[in-house]
Amino acid sequence: MGKSVFRPYVESEALRSDRSARDRLRHRHKVREAIRHNIADIVAEESIIGQSPDKIVKVPIRGVREYRFIFGEDAPGVGTGTGDTRPGQTVGAAPGQGPGGGGPGQQPGVDYYETDITLEELVDIMFEDLDLPHMERKQLRQIEVESARKRKGFRRVGVRAHLDKRRTAMARVRRAVASRAGIPQAESELRFPFHRDDLKYRRLVRDIRPQSNAAVLCIMDTSGSMDTMKKYLARSFFFLLYQFVRTRYRNVEVVFIAHDVQAHEVSEEEFFTKGESGGTAISSGYLKALEVIQERYHPTLWNLYAFHCSDGDNWAQDNPAALKAAQALCAVCNLFGYGEIKPLNSGSYGESLLRVFEALTAPNFHSLMIEGKDQIWPSFKEFLTHEREAETAERGA
Amino acid sequence: MTPSWTLQDLQQWDERIRARVEAFGLSYFPQEFEICDPEQMLGYMAYHGLPAQYPHWSFGKAYERLKTLYHYGVSGLPYEMVINSDPALAYLMRDNSLCLQILTMAHVYGHNDFFRNNFMFRDTRPEFTIGLFKLHADRVRDYVEDPSIGLQQVEETLDAAHALSLQCRRYGAIRKLTRAEQEEHALAAAAPPHDPYARIHKRPEYQAPDLSRVPLEPEEDLLLFIAEHNPYLSEWQRDLLRIAHQQAQYFIPQLETKIMNEGWASYWHYRILNSLELPESLYLEFLVHHNQVLRPQSGGINPYHLGFKIWQGIERRYDAPTEDEIRQHGTPEMSGVEKLFEVRQTDRDVSFLRRFLTPALMRELDLFEYQREGDKLVVSKVSDEEHWEEVKRTLLQNVGMGTVPVIRIADADFRHNRVLLIEHEHDGRDLQPEYLEKTMGYLFQLWGRPVLLKTRLHGQPATFSRTESGFEQLKS
Numbered sequence: 072m073g074k075s076v077f078r079p080y081v082e083s084e085a086l087r088s089d090r091s092a093r094d095r096l097r098h099r100h101k102v103r104e105a106i107r108h109n110i111a112d113i114v115a116e117e118s119i120i121g122q123s124p125d126k127i128v129k130v131p132i133r134g135v136r137e138y139r140f141i142f143g144e145d146a147p148g149v150g151t152g153t154g155d156t157r158p159g160q161t162v163g164a165a166p167g168q169g170p171g172g173g174g175p176g177q178q179p180g181v182d183y184y185e186t187d188i189t190l191e192e193l194v195d196i197m198f199e200d201l202d203l204p205h206m207e208r209k210q211l212r213q214i215e216v217e218s219a220r221k222r223k224g225f226r227r228v229g230v231r232a233h234l235d236k237r238r239t240a241m242a243r244v245r246r247a248v249a250s251r252a253g254i255p256q257a258e259s260e261l262r263f264p265f266h267r268d269d270l271k272y273r274r275l276v277r278d279i280r281p282q283s284n285a286a287v288l289c290i291m292d293t294s295g296s297m298d299t300m301k302k303y304l305a306r307s308f309f310f311l312l313y314q315f316v317r318t319r320y321r322n323v324e325v326v327f328i329a330h331d332v333q334a335h336e337v338s339e340e341e342f343f344t345k346g347e348s349g350g351t352a353i354s355s356g357y358l359k360a361l362e363v364i365q366e367r368y369h370p371t372l373w374n375l376y377a378f379h380c381s382d383g384d385n386w387a388q389d390n391p392a393a394l395k396a397a398q399a400l401c402a403v404c405n406l407f408g409y410g411e412i413k414p415l416n417s418g419s420y421g422e423s424l425l426r427v428f429e430a431l432t433a434p435n436f437h438s439l440m441i442e443g444k445d446q447i448w449p450s451f452k453e454f455l456t457h458e459r460e461a462e463t464a465e466r467g468a
Numbered sequence: 469m470t471p472s473w474t475l476q477d478l479q480q481w482d483e484r485i486r487a488r489v490e491a492f493g494l495s496y497f498p499q500e501f502e503i504c505d506p507e508q509m510l511g512y513m514a515y516h517g518l519p520a521q522y523p524h525w526s527f528g529k530a531y532e533r534l535k536t537l538y539h540y541g542v543s544g545l546p547y548e549m550v551i552n553s554d555p556a557l558a559y560l561m562r563d564n565s566l567c568l569q570i571l572t573m574a575h576v577y578g579h580n581d582f583f584r585n586n587f588m589f590r591d592t593r594p595e596f597t598i599g600l601f602k603l604h605a606d607r608v609r610d611y612v613e614d615p616s617i618g619l620q621q622v623e624e625t626l627d628a629a630h631a632l633s634l635q636c637r638r639y640g641a642i643r644k645l646t647r648a649e650q651e652e653h654a655l656a657a658a659a660p661p662h663d664p665y666a667r668i669h670k671r672p673e674y675q676a677p678d679l680s681r682v683p684l685e686p687e688e689d690l691l692l693f694i695a696e697h698n699p700y701l702s703e704w705q706r707d708l709l710r711i712a713h714q715q716a717q718y719f720i721p722q723l724e725t726k727i728m729n730e731g732w733a734s735y736w737h738y739r740i741l742n743s744l745e746l747p748e749s750l751y752l753e754f755l756v757h758h759n760q761v762l763r764p765q766s767g768g769i770n771p772y773h774l775g776f777k778i779w780q781g782i783e784r785r786y787d788a789p790t791e792d793e794i795r796q797h798g799t800p801e802m803s804g805v806e807k808l809f810e811v812r813q814t815d816r817d818v819s820f821l822r823r824f825l826t827p828a829l830m831r832e833l834d835l836f837e838y839q840r841e842g843d844k845l846v847v848s849k850v851s852d853e854e855h856w857e858e859v860k861r862t863l864l865q866n867v868g869m870g871t872v873p874v875i876r877i878a879d880a881d882f883r884h885n886r887v888l889l890i891e892h893e894h895d896g897r898d899l900q901p902e903y904l905e906k907t908m909g910y911l912f913q914l915w916g917r918p919v920l921l922k923t924r925l926h927g928q929p930a931t932f933s934r935t936e937s938g939f940e941q942l943k944s
Contacts, residue, residue, distance in 0.1 A: 080503035080562050094528030138906035140873045146897040149863040150767040152834030162767050163845045
């Protein structure tokens with residue numbers, strides 16, 4: 072037998088040959104596609120609501136599994152024990168969804184695959200999926216911030232501190248050459264003083280950057296009839312709205328208004344955990360919202376988005392007042408929405424405010440019915456199409 | 469990082485190892501070692517060690533997965549990787565210690581010998597391995613670059629082909645009959661048996677076999693069959709299907725001999741290193757690594773461990789049988805090493821385990837059978853007197869191609885409608901429904917006409933169909 076061949080390690084080769092780069096890229100591409108494909112399911116998962124944008128979301132990827140004919144999970148397997156294994160003993164958790172994954176799974180080529188993305192990225196994909204054109208920021212609603220000044224050209228007058236010495240000196244030389252009219256000799260003898268015309272000052276202007284502000288007003292019914300499931304649905308919707316607005320405006324503020332018979336402005340935490348009690352007077356929530364707008368978010372400076380979630384069990388006498396307040400809100404908000412949450416088999420098919428709001432015809436009002444998790448995304452999409460309509464209507468006017 | 473050894477060190481140790489290898493009587497292909505860094509090792513692993521491979525996202529996925537597992541410390545990198553080719557190609561990790569390199573090289577010669585001598589690998593044509601994969605890679609790249617085909621289409625076809633590539637004939641030793649031979653068989657089978665009393669018996673009615681059936685006999689090579697029998701495929705699609713089939717053929721012998729092969733290499737690295745008279749420091753380190761590689765995997769099967777134990781057991785029973793064993797089986801007719809060499813040539817995992825995994829060894833390894841109960845895996849049987857046979861049967865079902873369901877094409881023109889009828893040979897294990905649905909989608913994509921699958925589900929016969937309108941279970 073001849074000698075064996077040894078090929079030494081060549082560093083430059085290692086740096087150059089990243090052979091899997093292309094296949095990896097293609098794989099990532101497929102992952103993103105798969106996420107987009109399943110975005111509705113992912114959004115309906117509870118874990119993404121109310122989290123920071125840096126939060127890592129585990130997203131199951133169905134599109135990039137490699138399918139083959141394989142045996143189901145009920146097929147038995149064989150393992151090595153530690154010497155004292157007895158029948159009936161538990162040796163591990165069965166793989167969760169789908170086959171494979173941890174545990175003593177023996178099937179080849181089977182894997183349950185998930186990837187990590189940040190919430191931020193997920194939201195991006197969500198909005199890409201929506202395929203909405205960027206809203207044009209309204210001229211009127213851009214406020215001027217005098218955050219900085221910047222140089223823009225030069226001028227003859229100004230304060231000493233802004234004097235541009237180099238340009239001033241150059242201006243003097245230029246004037247001197249011109250005054251000698253092409254006779255070079257006399258240069259060194261004569262003193263040639265600065266003149267006021269030589270002085271050049273830097274011109275500073277205020278740097279006006281248009282900045283767009285938006286406020287999201289989350290109004291929620293926290294009366295006795297709102298149970299955990301309904302709140303969860305409401306929360307999902309608010310989250311989406313907030314995320315959506317956040318991608319459109321630089322400065323976004325959120326206001327949480329909880330109401331039963333009376334309305335209060337609360338913190339986000341309180342908003343979602345506040346115990347349910349009492350009856351419902353929806354108008355109180357709207358009036359509170361109007362009050363907050365009046366105080367802090369003047370509609371000429373702020374893009375306002377208001378959304379109200381309730382189960383529609385309003386105190387009947389309050390309905391006319393609620394309608395009136397809703398009309399007032401429509402007048403000041405970019406978009407005002409009302410979502411009626413009636414989970415299936417929740418048993419509360421009582422009053423519906425949807426009928427009451429039928430009287431409201433403002434183009435930027437939109438009411439919808441949410442019956443379950445899977446409807447959040449479609450209804451949100453629908454809600455935003457109204458935003459577009461409202462925009463076009465406004466622009467047309 | 470500068471390694472603690474030089475290439476000269478490796479060459480010297482290689483000389484010594486090869487001297488031992490030849491003294492032990494192993495025969496091997498010429499060996500080539502390549503030194504690589506961890507990143508490159510990950511790359512080689514994702515591509516099954518092959519220097520050239522066609523582009524496909526699944527390799528990128530494998531790479532990402534391996535890398536993640538490696539970085540989170542879930543799994544280490546293998547010390548070596550060796551591929552079945554002539555000359556055999558093996559990769560050594562740059563950052564490993566000298567002791568690990570010695571162990572690895574000895575291990576590699578074990579694999580090399582196995583590849584060269586085991587009957588499963590007889591038809592793999594190792595001298596062409598690297599060239600073959602390179603050729604495949606070039607062809608696929610050509611298709612990708614062809615503006616009338618493009619990446620999208622190539623990928624779609626390859627995805628489908630990958631899903632079906634293991635659905636092929638398992639027994640290479642049995643020759644595949646040509647169409648003419650199959651017809652002959654069918655005619656012979658239909659002819660009535662010879663009857664010496666034909667005069668007094670009523671003449672049996674002759675049922676002419678239906679020779680127009682396609683396939684005549686149930687067909688296991690799904691990809692090849694589709695490539696040959698779907699007239700609407702383009703030539704490049706046929707080629708991709710054949711490439712996927714050919715690559716699967718290359719990998720199946722390795723799947724089928726995983727336990728034997730790893731056990732064999734471990735057995736020999738152990739013997740070789742013990743005979744090398746290593747200095748004490750190296751020897752102790754070697755024992756640590758050896759025990760690490762061969763530690764039993766609790767709850768699963770470590771092929772290195774199981775294989776090693778069985779090989780050792782065979783040797784012991786032939787070299788030093790107990791009186792009990794002599795009474796049962798007679799005195800052994802050959803020495804332990806002779807038997808080892810015979811078995812490494814003639815067996816694959818299923819037969820190896822069936823023949824040589826003794827109840828005593830099963831008890832020693834504490835092999836048990838587990839089953840899913842709700843969301844837990846629960847031990848259903850242990851290797852005691854009454855149940856070891858059942859545990860063994862389950863084990864045999866779960867090695868090599870036993871994990872791939874047997875699926876055959878029964879009729880390619882079902883109801884004279886070019887519907888593809890395939891049958892799953894049910895062996896007590898149901899198919900996984902989601903995977904079934906998706907894979908039938910791939911079949912439909914390649915066949916271009918509806919596909920029917922007959923199987924059993926929860927003890928009941930079940931038929932699934934995949935047509936233009938989607939997947940459904942037919943009501944019987």
